[in-house]
Amino acid sequence: MIEQLKVGYIGGGFNAHFHARALEQVRGMEIAGVFSPNSGPKFSKFAQEQGLGPCKVYPTVRELAQNVDTILITCANFARLEIMEEIAAAKKAGARVWSVMCEKPLGRNVAEAQRLVQLAEECNLRTAYLENQIHMKAIQIQKAQLEPTERSMGPLMLTRSAEEHAGPHEGWFWDPTRQGGGVLSDMGCHSIAVGWYLLNPSGQSLTYLQPQTVNCDLGLLKWGQPLWRDRLKKRFGVDYAMMPAEDFATGIVTFKNPATGQLSKAQFTDSWMFEKQGLRLFMDGMGPGYAFEVNTLSSPLNLFIGDEAAAAVKDQELALEKSTSSRGLLTVQPNEADLYGYVDENRDALNAFRKGTDALLPFSYGLEITKLVMAAYLSHESRQTVDLTDPAIQRKLETYIPLIQQGRGREVL
Numbered sequence: 371m372i373e374q375l376k377v378g379y380i381g382g383g384f385n386a387h388f389h390a391r392a393l394e395q396v397r398g399m400e401i402a403g404v405f406s407p408n409s410g411p412k413f414s415k416f417a418q419e420q421g422l423g424p425c426k427v428y429p430t431v432r433e434l435a436q437n438v439d440t441i442l443i444t445c446a447n448f449a450r451l452e453i454m455e456e457i458a459a460a461k462k463a464g465a466r467v468w469s470v471m472c473e474k475p476l477g478r479n480v481a482e483a484q485r486l487v488q489l490a491e492e493c494n495l496r497t498a499y500l501e502n503q504i505h506m507k508a509i510q511i512q513k514a515q516l517e518p519t520e521r522s523m524g525p526l527m528l529t530r531s532a533e534e535h536a537g538p539h540e541g542w543f544w545d546p547t548r549q550g551g552g553v554l555s556d557m558g559c560h561s562i563a564v565g566w567y568l569l570n571p572s573g574q575s576l577t578y579l580q581p582q583t584v585n586c587d588l589g590l591l592k593w594g595q596p597l598w599r600d601r602l603k604k605r606f607g608v609d610y611a612m613m614p615a616e617d618f619a620t621g622i623v624t625f626k627n628p629a630t631g632q633l634s635k636a637q638f639t640d641s642w643m644f645e646k647q648g649l650r651l652f653m654d655g656m657g658p659g660y661a662f663e664v665n666t667l668s669s670p671l672n673l674f675i676g677d678e679a680a681a682a683v684k685d686q687e688l689a690l691e692k693s694t695s696s697r698g699l700l701t702v703q704p705n706e707a708d709l710y711g712y713v714d715e716n717r718d719a720l721n722a723f724r725k726g727t728d729a730l731l732p733f734s735y736g737l738e739i740t741k742l743v744m745a746a747y748l749s750h751e752s753r754q755t756v757d758l759t760d761p762a763i764q765r766k767l768e769t770y771i772p773l774i775q776q777g778r779g780r781e782v783l
């Protein structure tokens with residue numbers, strides 16, 4: 371068995387730091403290197419200071435691939451495909467790398483996600499699609515605890531999943547052509563995946579419940595207003611008067627149980643206009659006679675900072691992801707990397723790769739989620755419920771690029 375899995379990071383930004391903090395809580399994985407055009411040295415210094423591995427800065431993807439067992443792709447979305455092509459080329463030329471982990475979304479559209487799946491297959495790479503929310507302890511533990519209830523009463527009938535905060539930290543997220551869209555592309559993928567996962571009966575495969583229809587409504591509720599549009603332009607150089615993306619998304623995916631014909635529904639709500647303390651993940655589920663609820667803004671730790679003391683808070687972003695306030699009654703999550711599932715998703719990938727298998731969520735699963743997200747964009751664009759059982763719709767999704775992703779959001783928002 372491999373004692374120490376050497377991981378190389380592509381990208382050294384916000385999310386890379388989250389994974390690094392998770393690795394402080396995982397044995398058997400060291401950060402051997404990083405490739406990142408802007409943030410390599412800074413990330414390397416951080417990883418070394420935390421004792422997470424040598425984290426050598428490599429000048430090319432090829433050289434990184436030659437020196438690690440697994441590559442974690444956590445670069446900006448627009449660079450995904452080109453990076454994966456480079457990993458595949460390196461592997462075909464004999465590089466050491468034999469597994470790859472990729473942050474959500476797997477692709478900005480189905481064609482991109484499909485290409486990632488294909489490249490991994492061609493190179494015989496083990497894969498992990500990084501959807502942290504499915505790995506959250508709260509999600510896994512409720513599933514385990516409710517399993518006997520589910521078996522006697524029947525599976526969940528309805529889930530509601532939400533991820534909401536006040537907006538992303540870097541300009542490329544706001545640019546629909548580079549990111550893939552607005553909040554639906556960025557965070558809808560989480561909520562749709564976790565909803566499907568929760569509804570699936572215990573012991574069945576990830577895709578056991580068959581998606582039937584998707585219904586979605588998008589809005590530009592806050593960041594299209596003049597005051598907020600101007601702020602966006604000043605801070606990130608993104609002009610939502612010309613090329614907007616959605617800051618609110620909600621919808622319902624309907625699934626069918628192939629054995630019983632029973633329908634169940636996953637409702638999703640995602641926003642970049644959440645005016646509360648910071649990031650909130652909310653999930654709940656209703657089964658016949660039972661239910662569960664997760665709310666990550668409920669913490670055992672609260673701080674109070676009065677006006678006189680407002681300057682004294684040490685690091686507001688470290689207290690809570692996307693925190694919007696540094697005074698008043700503040701929610702603090704002391705271990706966000708664990709709370710949001712990063713620790714368990716890294717452990718899962720490590721354990722699977724050690725056995726030579728794909729992680730719980732392989733790339734092919736990321737592709738299925740991308741299809742559902744694209745179907746949601748199509749539903750908003752066409753103002754119709756999208757019928758996923760229609761072969762013509764499935765064919766359309768293969769090449770579909772939402773108008774918002776094309777930079778034509780003004781036509782539909």
Ligand SMILES: NC(=O)c1ccc[n+]([C@@H]2O[C@H](COP(=O)([O-])OP(=O)(O)OC[C@H]3O[C@@H](n4cnc5c(N)ncnc54)[C@H](O)[C@@H]3O)[C@@H](O)[C@H]2O)c1
Pocket residue numbers: 380381382383384385386405406407408409444445446447449453473474475500501502540556
């Ligand atoms: N699972 C989650 O909840 C979650 C949270 C945040 C971000 N993410 C995902 O992680 C990824 C990174 O997001 P982030 O928040 O760290 O963004 P970020 O902007 O903070 O960092 C992006 C990194 O990508 C690097 N980069 C840019 N162009 C590159 C290229 N051509 N080749 C290689 N690297 C390149 C940048 O140097 C930077 O280090 C995104 O895909 C995002 O969707 C996931």
